[in-house]
Each structure stands twice: as structure tokens, then as C-alpha cells.
Amino acid sequence: MQRITEFDRRLFNRVAAARLRRAHPVLPRLSRAADHGVLWMGAAALLGAAGGRSARRAALRGVGSLAVASLAANTAGKWATRRGRPLVDAVPLIRRLSRQPLTSSFPSGHAASAAAFATGVALEAPRYGALVAPVAAAVAASRVYVGVHYPGDVLAGCALGVGAAALTCRWWPLRPGRPAAARPRTSAPALPGGQGLVVVVNSRAGNGALGSPDAAERLRQLLPAAEIVRCTPDDDLGGLLEKAGRRAAELGGALGVCGGDGSVNAAAVIAARTGLPLAVFPGGTLNHFAADLGVETLEACADAVDAGEAVAVDLASARPLDGGDAAPASFLNTFSIGVYPELVRARERLEDRLGKWPAVALGLVRVLWTAQPHSVEVNGRPRRLWLLFAGNGTYLPEGFAPTYRPRLDDGLLDVRAVDGGRPLARTRLVAAVITGTLGRSRVCTTARLQRLRLSGLGGVADLSYDGEVAPAPDALLLEKQPRALTVYRPA
Numbered sequence: 001m002q003r004i005t006e007f008d009r010r011l012f013n014r015v016a017a018a019r020l021r022r023a024h025p026v027l028p029r030l031s032r033a034a035d036h037g038v039l040w041m042g043a044a045a046l047l048g049a050a051g052g053r054s055a056r057r058a059a060l061r062g063v064g065s066l067a068v069a070s071l072a073a074n075t076a077g078k079w080a081t082r083r084g085r086p087l088v089d090a091v092p093l094i095r096r097l098s099r100q101p102l103t104s105s106f107p108s109g110h111a112a113s114a115a116a117f118a119t120g121v122a123l124e125a126p127r128y129g130a131l132v133a134p135v136a137a138a139v140a141a142s143r144v145y146v147g148v149h150y151p152g153d154v155l156a157g158c159a160l161g162v163g164a165a166a167l168t169c170r171w172w173p174l175r176p177g178r179p180a181a182a183r184p185r186t187s188a189p190a191l192p193g194g195q196g197l198v199v200v201v202n203s204r205a206g207n208g209a210l211g212s213p214d215a216a217e218r219l220r221q222l223l224p225a226a227e228i229v230r231c232t233p234d235d236d237l238g239g240l241l242e243k244a245g246r247r248a249a250e251l252g253g254a255l256g257v258c259g260g261d262g263s264v265n266a267a268a269v270i271a272a273r274t275g276l277p278l279a280v281f282p283g284g285t286l287n288h289f290a291a292d293l294g295v296e297t298l299e300a301c302a303d304a305v306d307a308g309e310a311v312a313v314d315l316a317s318a319r320p321l322d323g324g325d326a327a328p329a330s331f332l333n334t335f336s337i338g339v340y341p342e343l344v345r346a347r348e349r350l351e352d353r354l355g356k357w358p359a360v361a362l363g364l365v366r367v368l369w370t371a372q373p374h375s376v377e378v379n380g381r382p383r384r385l386w387l388l389f390a391g392n393g394t395y396l397p398e399g400f401a402p403t404y405r406p407r408l409d410d411g412l413l414d415v416r417a418v419d420g421g422r423p424l425a426r427t428r429l430v431a432a433v434i435t436g437t438l439g440r441s442r443v444c445t446t447a448r449l450q451r452l453r454l455s456g457l458g459g460v461a462d463l464s465y466d467g468e469v470a471p472a473p474d475a476l477l478l479e480k481q482p483r484a485l486t487v488y489r490p491a
Contacts, residue, residue, distance in 0.1 A: 016147060
């Protein structure tokens with residue numbers, strides 16, 4: 001160990017004595033810019049604003065990886081080692097920072113954050129990762145150049161950052177590069193230039209970023225013969241989709257929607273009822289259905305519409321059984337009762353003040369702390385549940401973070417329940433969520449079914465489907481409508 005320490009110091013002294021004219025003033029400025037993660041937060045914001053869905057996922061994973069690495073490096077890592085900082089006497093004055101850090105030198109928090117962000121971005125989007133990696137390497141090297149870390153501190157920080165990024169895959173698994181499988185449907189009409197296509201663009205989706213006038217104008221360029229209808233915050237989305245569906249039926253064409261999963265769900269119900277093919281243009285924040293479908297961009301969907309390439313997918317529904325007038329809640333992605341609808345409500349209350357993702361994080365803490373399990377009957381059996389999740393198709397991986405579906409037409413509901421009736425249920429639930437082991441925990445059960453009956457829901461206030469929240473009836477029947485919807489997708 002003594003030899004390693006001596007080698008580390010000699011290497012530091014060689015860097016201090018080096019005269020790298022092109023490195024100054026770039027490296028000191030980069031080192032200061034990375035203070036408190038400001039540089040990486042700015043890079044994440046740029047990716048989220050300028051890139052597509054993969055860029056937004058990359059930004060989210062990068063920031064999450066940075067948070068894990070920074071917490072590990074600046075708390076446990078520095079506290080456990082308490083290594084002194086290098087003596088800066090050998091470092092030229094012009095290269096030194098105006099304020100020298102006083103914390104432990106090992107490991108480098110800046111290097112850990114840089115490596116974590118770059119690795120997190122690269123895991124989701126390798127092309128963006130290739131752009132971020134040189135900047136991250138320069139930030140890590142700058143900490144030796146300005147004299148605040150030994151090279152060994154930086155290498156350890158980089159290793160910690162890479163490990164933190166890899167660890168995020170435990171809670172948020174990577175999505176495969178290929179779309180979900182589905183059977184081809186040849187009856188979808190080819191609509192050259194969008195002739196016969198009526199598209200509703202929801203300007204409220206994705207905080208207005210993708211459902212904006214720019215998206216509508218881009219669709220007009222891609223499909224000049226299509227009819228584009230913009231839904232403003234003052235319009236009724238459901239009413240506009242109904243009108244668009246009737247117009248598309250008159251033209252013998254197809255219904256299109258540009259928005260998030262809630263907008264796509266509303267359009268899918270109308271398309272399935274009227275027998276119209278559906279064109280899904282991703283325009284929300286996450287676009288889960290479009291991602292599983294393999295439609296990542298507006299151009300991809302436009303190409304499929306031009307060529308008449310489509311697949312048949314399942315639609316699932318939650319049908320009230322209490323004899324009321326409530327309509328069935330159809331869902332393309334997921335249905336749930338319990339803590340998730342409560343989380344959505346908590347997020348909506350905080351979103352205007354904090355923004356979406358901080359509101360999600362704070363809402364999750366509040367819900368896990370205050371929520372109580374609900375007493376329900378599942379296929380006639382009494383249960384106390386924190387959460388019941390049903391996916392339209394089998395989701396992977398198992399456990400707390402279902403991410404994608406290998407098929408869109410398997411005819412099954414993916415049912416997952418988190419049991420609240422066991423001793424220390426809340427503690428076990430929180431521990432399993434934090435450690436990413438909910439899939440192996442005894443509080444979690446799974447099943448693959450074609451239908452599921454839920455009754456005794458009097459104590460359940462809300463249900464959630466495809467990100468939308470609605471009041472829960474007293475009893476529900478969840479069932480599948482196999483291959484009930486035709487959607488355009490590139491071959």
C-alpha cells in the first residue's frame with residue numbers, strides 16, 4: 001500500500017510540473033463548472049430539450065447515476081478514508097482554484113459524478129455517451145491538473161461512478177433495442193402523403209414540449225395531405241378525437257394522435273370502436289406504448305402510414321360490475337390501484353411548483369410514508385394490498401420496475417400485487433424498493449391471467465390506467481380484447 005501511495009504522489013508531482021499550454025484555461029474552467037453537478041445538470045437539460053425519447057431517457061439515467069455516485073463518494077467514501085489533500089506548492093498559481101476544498105481527497109467526487117453521468121447516458125444512448133465521455137474525462141483529469149486530487153483519487157472516483165451507473169439498472173432496467181413482436185395486419189390502408197389521415201396534436205402532452213406547434217408543423221411537412229387538428233389547453237381532447245374519428249371514417253382513412261400515453265389511450269378507444277387504424281406519433285414525456293411499438297420518431301410513424309405497414313395489438317379493459325353508468329376504462333399499457341394512483345395525485349398537486357420529476361420523487365416519499373393498504377377481493381379472495389398492477393401483456397423484467405413487453409398480442413394480463421397483510425409490511429415494502437429486490441420479496445406476487453375480478457373496492461378512492469386517474473367503482477372485471485386494435489408501425 002505504501003508503494004502505491006508513493007507512486008501516486010510521484011505521478012501527481014509530474015503532472016504539477018508539466019506545462020500543458022493548451023490545457024489552460026480549459027481544465028480549470030471545466031473543474032469549476034462541474035461543482036455541485038451544475039455542468040451535468042445543464043447537459044441533461046440540453047439532452048431533454050433537444051433530443052428524442054432515447055435522449056430523455058439518457059438524461060434521466062445520467063442524473064440518477066450522478067446522484068447515486070455523488071452520495072456514495074461524498075459521504076461513505078470520504079468518511080471511510082479521510083485522505084489528506086495534495087500539497088499545492090508544486091502547482092503553478094495560475095492553475096490553482098480560488099477556494100481549496102477541505103474534505104477528504106479520496107475518492108474524487110467530481111470524477112465519480114462525471115463518470116456516472118457519462119456512463120448513464122451511454123447505457124441508454126451510446127451516441128450521446130460518446131459526446132459526453134470526452135468532457136467527463138477532461139473534468140476528471142482537471143482535478144489533478146488544478147492540484148486538489150491525486151491520480152488515484154480520480155481513478156477510484158471514476159470506478160465508483162461507473163459502478164453507480166450500472167447499479168441503476170437494478171431499479172430501472174434497460175429497454176432492449178428491438179420493438180415488441182405483434183402479428184402483421186394487411187388491412188391497414190396505405191395513405192401516401194397522409195391522404196385520409198386525421199391527426200389530433202395534443203399541445204398539453206409532455207409539458208407542451210413535443211405536442212407543440214412545431215410538432216404540428218413537422219407533421220404537415222411529413223404528411224402534407226393529412227388533416228392536422230391542434231388541441232389547445234382550452235379544448236376538449238375527447239371531443240376533438242371523436243370528431244377526428246368521424247372525419248377519418250368519412251374519408252376511409254385512419255385516425256392519428258400526437259401526444260403522450262393518455263392521449264394515445266383515448267384515441268385507441270375510438271379507433272377500436274370504429275374499426276379505424278391508428279397512427280401513433282410520439283409526443284409525450286415517456287411514450288411507453290410508442291416505444292414498445294417501435295415508433296420512436298414522427299418520421300417513423302409517417303413512413304408506416306405512407307406504406308400501409310401495420311400490426312394488430314391487444315387492448316385491455318377494466319369494466320365496472322356495479323350496475324352504474326360508468327364506461328369501461330380501456331388501457332394499452334397498465335392499470336393499477338393502490339399507491340400508484342395516490343402517487344399520481346401527489347405528483348399533480350406538486351408539479352406546478354416543483355416540476356414533474358422532483359414532484360414524482362417527493363410524492364413517492366410521501367406516499368410510501370403515509371399510504372395504507374386497501375382491503376379488496378381478488379377473484380373472490382380477501383386481500384390487503386398496497387398495490388395491484390395489471391399490464392396489457394407480459395412485462396419484463398419481473399419485480400418492481402416492469403419496463404417493456406416482448407409481445408403486444410399475447411392475450412394475457414400481467415398481474416402483480418404487493419401484499420400489505422404481512423408483519424412489518426410497510427418496512428419490508430420500503431426496504432425491497434430501496435434495494436431493488438421487490439421481485440424476489442415475499443410481499444410481491446405475480447400471475448398471468450386472461451381476466452381478473454376485483455370487488456369490495458369501496459375503500460379504494462382511485463384507479464389509474466395509462467397514467468390517467470379516475471374514481472374507482474365497487475367492482476371491476478379486467479379482461480383482454482385480443483388484437484382489437486390496428487396500429488401503424490414500420491416493417
